[in-house]
Amino acid sequence: MTEIRDFLKTYDGPSVRLMEVCGTHTAAISKNGIVRMLSPSIRLISGPGCPVCVTVTAYIDRLVKLCLQPDTVVLTFGDLMRVPGSAMSLNDAKAEGGRVRMVYSPLDALRFAEEHTGTTCVFAAVGFETTAAVYASLLEEADRSGIRNFRLLTSLKVMPPVIDWVCANQGGIDGFIAPGHVSVITGSKIYQPLAEKYSIPFVVSGFEGEQLLETIYALVKLRGKPRVMNLYPSVVREEGNEEAQRAMSRCFEPCDAAWRGMGIIPASGLRLHGDFARFDAGSDGLLEDHSFNTNCRCAEVLTGAVSPTECPLFGRVCTPQTPQGACMVSQEGSCYNYYISGRGSK
Amino acid sequence: MKITMAHGSGGKSTSDLIGTIFEKEFGDPVLSKMEDSAVLPGAGRIALTTDSFVVTPVFFPGGDIGRLCVCGTVNDLLMSGAVPKYLTCGFILEEGAETDDLRKIARSMSETAKEAGVRIVAGDTKVVEGSGGVYINTAGVGFVPDGIDIGAENCREGDAILISGNLGDHHAAVMSRRMGIENTIVSDCAPLVEMVNAMKQSGVHIHAMRDVTRGGLGTVLNEFASSSGCTIELEEESLPVSEQVRGFCGVLGLDPLYMGNEGKMVAAVAAEDAERAVACIRASRYGENAAVIGHVATGERILLLKTPIGGTRVVGPLYGEGLPRIC
DSSP: OHHHHHHHHHOOSSOEEEEEOOHHHHHHHHHTTOGGGSOTTEEEEEOSOOTTTTOOHHHHHHHHHHHTSTTEEEEEOGGGGGSOOSSOOHHHHHHTTOOEEEOSSHHHHHHHHHHOTTSEEEEEEEEOHHHHHHHHHHHHHHHHHTOOSEEEEEEEEOHHHHHHHHHHHTOOOOEEEEOHHHHHHHOGGGGHHHHHHHTOOEEEOOSSHHHHHHHHHHHHHTTTOOOEEESOTTTOOSSOOHHHHHHHHHHEEEEEEEETTTEEEEEEEEEEOGGGGGGBOSOTTOOOOOOSSTTOOHHHHHTTSSOGGGSTTBTTTBBTTBOSSGGGTSTTOHHHHHHHHTTTOO | OBOOGGGGSSSHHHHHHIIIIIIHHHOOHHHHTOOSSOOOOOOSEEEEEEEEEOOSSSEETTEEHHHHHHHHHHHHHHHTTOEEEEEEEEEEEETTOBHHHHHHHHHHHHHHHHHHTOEEEEEEEEEESSSSOEEEEEEEEEEEOTTOOOOGGGOOTTOEEEESSOSSHHHHHHHHHHHTOOOOOOOOOOOOHHHHHHHHHTTOOEEEEEEOOTTHHHHHHHHHHHHHTSEEEEEGGGSOOOHHHHHHHHHHTOOGGGOOOSSOEEEEEOGGGHHHHHHHHHTSTTOTTOEEEEEEESSSSOEEEEOTTSOEEEOOOOOSOOOOOOO
């Protein structure tokens, strides 16, 4: 490990830009103080892997509308409550009398629905493959138990199409720290076509500091090579979790999805289908997106085109207390993490 | 028996409630006079503080709202260098609260006050509509001996930063209870009188001192850095966190640096006194895991954390709530 540390600190080869796609990696990089351990020639940029950050305004607006309806309660993870909608956030709606309840796990949401049979319980189902697999098992449970008042408002996304979009539209990325949790479900194989298409390496990483350093080291060494490497073999297999994949296929089908600042990316989302469509709270057509503040550079931040600190709002009008965009709200958001950890201010 | 609006009427039901529960449990002669205010002896510099307690559930592993409302106010007085003397308590009860619970809470307050060496000398009770909730405000008076000057602005370069024990126990205990997670984590809710007295008596030069409550250590040390105009550097590996709380935080994506405690304090003391201060705290009740966790340096008004892998990061104050990861 000392050798890796020294290499990363003193590296003076061609400059390397690496993208961490997963929001949990963004948070772990901040938490471990990794940026200050790297040579100026190695630059880490944060990608569109925070599910809250990539959620469009229309989705927030629909949640706001739902929570203000009679006999309806919106159940959500806490981060989503502070994301600005076009008129108000869920927190604002709650102050106006909207029924919003924060939960720590989707299972809590299902239990809440069981205990409140007279109320339509809408769970704000955002997330990537990892979370979609959890929702699938939850819906199968709701189906088995005959729970009729439980709904999902989905904004579910899958990783490969957006990574493809970033490579095609931004370029200049020399390697990806591939998401650890997502890869548990999908397997490391899903990155191979992208590695070959763009001749860049993908390394699946865990979330500990040393695992991330090893991943960055491997990516620098593999620069220019179309390789997929799994450095998180304790939980990630090449084929992924096939049982979870089958459950997801039973509940969801691919659909086009809108990404904050990136527009609609074909086949980058998941929607409920078949018998499970009856659990949908009206998720189709939530495509509209606009910035709360017109100077907000969320879109470019999310795709790694600019660093959060390059946004004119960052740290001035946009802070965790007064977020202008979702990236400053979520604990996995790139702006939030840059702000709280001093990342980007070497 | 359940609390009804009549218990807040100011009439016979109110005085019966006060007489059978609060007066009986608190047993203070000044309180028992039932005058409009408590008249008490005292001289010198007065420290005065107040805090409201709205925790749910009111009974949690390791404590209850009664112990909490005494500890919180006593500890606030202690942290200013004061010797805590008197407390007042204001109860806001929702209709439907159980008098048996109220008695347990009052008994817990009384026992904790005795342990902390303070008297509960005045009180008030109100009843509002609702569904059985219990809220308590306590105010406290203490006296600050001559020569004591403790404040967040007094941290000096070279000072040692020490913590009196494990981070996050109260927060994790209450959250576990709320979320129905089974574990053996208990709240650290405790009055810190003994450890503070021990440090004072052994002549430790305490420059700044705070109890680590809501907002956690990260927020408190940001206030030290900001008020004193200095950088505070912490070693992540020296932060004491129990295995169970560390696991709990890992599962929910919480950071022990922002977890609340109700029986822990952080202090900036002169470097040469650091070892003695830790020894004093470790020898005191509730202080067995005390440790030096960092030091005060010159530089920007920030809190820096050295991570186990050799990285450094800035630790800001807590923003929003501690939330679980979702992907």
